[in-house]
Amino acid sequence: MAGRKNLKVPHSKMDFSIAESLVRAGYLKSSQKKGRGVKKIIAIELKYGEEDRPVIRDIKFISRPSKRVYRGYREIRRSKQGYGRYFISTPRGILNNLEAKKMKVGGELLFEIW
Numbered sequence: 001m002a003g004r005k006n007l008k009v010p011h012s013k014m015d016f017s018i019a020e021s022l023v024r025a026g027y028l029k030s031s032q033k034k035g036r037g038v039k040k041i042i043a044i045e046l047k048y049g050e051e052d053r054p055v056i057r058d059i060k061f062i063s064r065p066s067k068r069v070y071r072g073y074r075e076i077r078r079s080k081q082g083y084g085r086y087f088i089s090t091p092r093g094i095l096n097n098l099e100a101k102k103m104k105v106g107g108e109l110l111f112e113i114w
Contacts, residue, residue, distance in 0.1 A: 004046065011040035014094075018087065018110070019044055021094040025085055027056050027113060062086075062109040072106035084114030 009015060011033060019031035019042055029045040047055045063069045071088070076097050079086050086097040090107035100106065 003052070005048075007044040007046065008041050009044065011035070011042050016042055017094045021087060021096060022113075024099075025096050027085075057114050060112045062111055069109045070107065071109055073101055073104045074106075076101055076106065079112050080114045084112055086110075086112050 016031065016033060019028065022028045023031055027047060029047045031045070032043045033040060034043050035041050049055050076086065076088070079097065087110045088095055088097065088100050088107045089110055090100055090103075090105045092103060092105055094110070095103065095105070095107075
């Protein structure tokens with residue numbers, strides 16, 4: 001929402017896999033690992049649509065440390081009538097709701113994005 005084109009965030013395996021999943025879903029342009037050892041970061045390039053509007057409108061976090069939310073692949077539903085996506089931590093990695101239903105795998109609902 002600030003109109004930035006690039007971000008740099010500290011690296012973790014979970015954050016990098018979420019960034020890669022957001023790239024696959026079309027919400028980010030690119031994400032790359034940079035640096036070595038303790039100084040490793042993730043360089044993220046944000047995606048903007050027409051009239052320089054950000055592709056990511058809003059994010060709603062679902063699971064949190066005090067309340068974990070799990071769903072089987074049959075219980076995963078559409079987000080915002082198909083305009084949004086749920087991102088799910090599965091045994092096969094971080095997937096969005098469409099990929100998880102196609103692979104028939106459930107897991108922990110992380111967040112909803114639209």
